[in-house]
Amino acid sequence: MGKASTRRRKNRILLGANTVIVRTGQHTVAIETGLGNKLSPKLREIYKASEMLPKSLAAAGIRPEEVTVVINSHLHFDHCGWNTVRSESGQIVPMFPNAHYFAHQGEVAHGHRQLDRDRISYISDNYDPLIASGQMALLDGHDPGKIFEIVPGITCEVFPGHTAQVMAIHIDSAGKRATYISDLIPTSAHLDATWVMGYDLYPLTCIEQRKRFYRRAIPEKWLVLFTHDHDHPMGTIQVNEKGKPTLRPSGEQM
Numbered sequence: 696m697g698k699a700s701t702r703r704r705k706n707r708i709l710l711g712a713n714t715v716i717v718r719t720g721q722h723t724v725a726i727e728t729g730l731g732n733k734l735s736p737k738l739r740e741i742y743k744a745s746e747m748l749p750k751s752l753a754a755a756g757i758r759p760e761e762v763t764v765v766i767n768s769h770l771h772f773d774h775c776g777w778n779t780v781r782s783e784s785g786q787i788v789p790m791f792p793n794a795h796y797f798a799h800q801g802e803v804a805h806g807h808r809q810l811d812r813d814r815i816s817y818i819s820d821n822y823d824p825l826i827a828s829g830q831m832a833l834l835d836g837h838d839p840g841k842i843f844e845i846v847p848g849i850t851c852e853v854f855p856g857h858t859a860q861v862m863a864i865h866i867d868s869a870g871k872r873a874t875y876i877s878d879l880i881p882t883s884a885h886l887d888a889t890w891v892m893g894y895d896l897y898p899l900t901c902i903e904q905r906k907r908f909y910r911r912a913i914p915e916k917w918l919v920l921f922t923h924d925h926d927h928p929m930g931t932i933q934v935n936e937k938g939k940p941t942l943r944p945s946g947e948q949m
């Protein structure tokens with residue numbers, strides 16, 4: 696039986712874990728680092744992680760050593776898994792040895808609490824060794840709309856809902872904006888403001904924050920980058936005849 700029919704039989708869907716690389720001229724920035732290769736055998740079986748990031752970087756001609764900045768929108772394991780790898784001697788080492796890593800302090804604190812609800816999502820090897828070595832800087836302040844400049848042209852903005860301090864990452868260039876919206880809107884199938892996920896810790900906040908995002912992203916025609924959409928990793932958003940946000944089919948005039 697083919698892979699697609701096996702997925703259907705098991706009631707599973709195909710998702711991406713999309714990393715975005717931005718070259719600013721001064722910096723090579725990696726936004727998110729997928730699931731990594733340190734998952735337990737059980738999680739590896741559940742998620743069928745394809746461990747693609749090193750191959751994808753090589754295919755794009757990017758060496759891990761040249762990445763100068765890594766940004767994690769939040770610290771669920773499917774967003775920061777390749778932050779680190781296990782060396783042959785069993786040490787946890789950075790995948791990007793020359794990068795400054797950025798994550799939100801509230802995510803680290805929440806992960807350390809190891810709550811029944813979501814402790815499985817926080818794997819400390821993805822961030823604690825980087826914090827201990829001083830390679831990861833922690834951002835502070837979780838009011839909705841709080842902005843952090845990471846490097847010129849790249850900012851993080853707090854859009855709570857999925858977690859208390861999940862951040863969108865904005866890339867601004869020549870008057871245009873692309874936004875990596877992370878798990879506030881994980882795929883283009885989640886554009887309806889009320890279609891939130893079981894994973895979301897604060898679903899009502901999520902709905903409000905999606906609406907806040909649309910108030911600018913739709914009229915200003917931001918290019919939206921989706922973390923988990925395998926088939927439509929990016930697109931702009933329009934409002935359809937029923938007043939619902941939908942993905943603008945690619946190739947259509949903006």
Ligand SMILES: [Zn+2]
Pocket residue numbers: 769771857878
């Ligand atoms: Zn998440």
